[in-house]
Amino acid sequence: MHTPEGSPLGISTRLAHETRTPFAHHGFVNTPIHRGSTVLFKTLDDLEGAMRADTRRGPYTYGLIGNPNSRELERLCANLDGGAGAVVVESGLAAVSLPLLANLAAGDHALFTDSCYGPTRHLANKILPRMGVTTEFYNPRAGAEITRHFRENTRFVLLESPGSLTFEIQDVPAIASAARARGIVTAIDNTWATPLFMRPIEHGVDLVIHALTKYQSGNSDILLGAVVARDEAHWANLKHHAEAHGHYAHPDDCATCLRGMRSLEVRLKRHEASALEVARWLESRVEVARVLHPALPSHPDHHIWRRDFTGSSGLFGCVLKPQAAGRAHLKGFLESLRYFGMGFSWGGFESLVVSSDLRHSRIAPPWTEESPLLRFQIGLEDPRDMIADLALAFEVAGRVQA
Ligand SMILES: Cc1ncc(COP(=O)(O)O)c(C=O)c1O
Incomplete structure (x- = not known):
């Protein structure tokens, strides 16, 4: 056409x-x-x-x-x-x-x-x-x-x-x-x-x-x-x-x-905007060591993303600081999220989170982060509600550790 x-x-x-x-x-x-x-x-x-x-x-x-x-x-x-x-x-x-x-x-x-x-x-x-x-x-x-x-x-x-x-x-x-x-x-x-x-x-x-x-x-x-x-x-x-x-x-x-x-284009634009909002907020948190989102200037490959891509979708990761990543803390954080589902896959209307430890799989180069990696899929909800959900979960997790 x-x-x-x-x-x-x-x-x-x-x-x-x-x-x-x-x-x-x-x-x-x-x-x-x-x-x-x-x-x-x-x-x-x-x-x-x-x-x-x-x-x-x-x-x-x-x-x-x-x-x-x-x-x-x-x-x-x-x-x-x-x-x-x-x-x-x-x-x-x-x-x-x-x-x-x-x-x-x-x-x-x-x-x-x-x-x-x-x-x-x-x-x-x-x-x-x-x-x-x-x-x-x-x-x-x-x-x-x-x-x-x-x-x-x-x-x-x-x-x-x-x-x-x-x-x-x-x-x-x-x-x-x-x-x-x-x-x-x-x-x-x-x-x-x-x-x-x-x-x-x-x-x-x-x-x-x-x-x-x-x-x-x-x-x-x-x-x-x-x-x-x-x-x-x-x-x-x-x-x-x-x-x-x-x-x-x-x-x-x-x-x-x-x-x-x-409706792919309108949904993706919403995923993109909301994920960037949540990713930027996570970058400001003391519990977070690194946010892995290619559209953020802090990402090591940001220049290649800017050269070859015309947008970013709703999936990104973050690595927690070791003091925020113990098993009890992680459990407290993940289990107190109300609107982020804990589960695999992504791309749907609903927000999701999964944690993984890549030290036994990645080899080129080996993955050395001791803290687990969290992967977020940001859905079509109001990003302010999702940020509030994460903030509350960090607070609950902080109390678990104390
Ligand atoms: C990057 C990537 N490729 C392929 C697949 C496989 O898709 P499906 O779940 O439809 O088999 C997935 C699923 O999570 C994925 O994340």
Whole structure:
């Protein structure tokens, strides 16, 4: 879709209008949900033609291969990222494993940012080695120095920027161009930024991974993932493997996600503003040693964030000072929060917090903070209420320790 002058439409207009075809559905604004496995053909020619057709545009063939809802969501994801095509799958984690399994084979070497999501780390540590793939973690801040890790058989580099627990920002263009020069495939988990705040394909990355479970869906009520491919060859390879492995995205979930995406921009802006307000307040607290938020000038990678991103979302971390981080203090703090839920995932309308100790997992470089790391997801509530909630919890925790 373009303006009458031929320039691309703004992202908010695309979120509202792109991919919808009301008059193909009796004028209903949203595409009705098409549940189904079997698709019927009137003639043998139709059946054979459909089997040869492009699965992004041609006739439908079978529920596993696509339905009007999954296809609409794939078109919107590809459009927002500027890719040749997308594949939607049943979870964000499936969107991580698909490009790995589609591109790696026994004898290959693959590089993973040490800041990657925990289950991605598990794939690197446990699943891929069983298949004969050698894996290695690299410092997320390696930038162009990534070449030091390249071997003759390096085939894949996985990025995640910022790391969704520790918030290092990677030099994506430097890593992507070093990899491209050696014919190495790059994939980035872009769940934190979404295509609204960072478009990795424009920075040279081949494959963009999204846990649509988070901001795109926005309501903590479904799981879904997508991989967007830079070019036709990467898209065809992904689609082939998604079919071969039986990946699937349920039409109900695709429709729910599309509903969330129509309001993605306004929600993200609210997440961004509220998270910055809470993060700045945390920086002023005596209990806090460091706030890990890339959009704050105090963040060591702030300059890269400013160069490559157009905004920040609602997820950030902080490290407590040792005197505020004992088990009893932490328990007192977390259990007296009234509006922050304690739980995993993020991107929904509600605020969340989790604590983690990374000393046993991070290796490049090793994580040396003795205090646990707190990760906050700031939801769509009034940020003043969330700050008041945190202030009260610090007060209660302070009394526990005294
Ligand atoms: C950065 C990141 N990538 C991928 C995922 C996986 O998404 P899902 O929960 O939909 O499998 C998560 C989930 O927390 C995540 O934080």
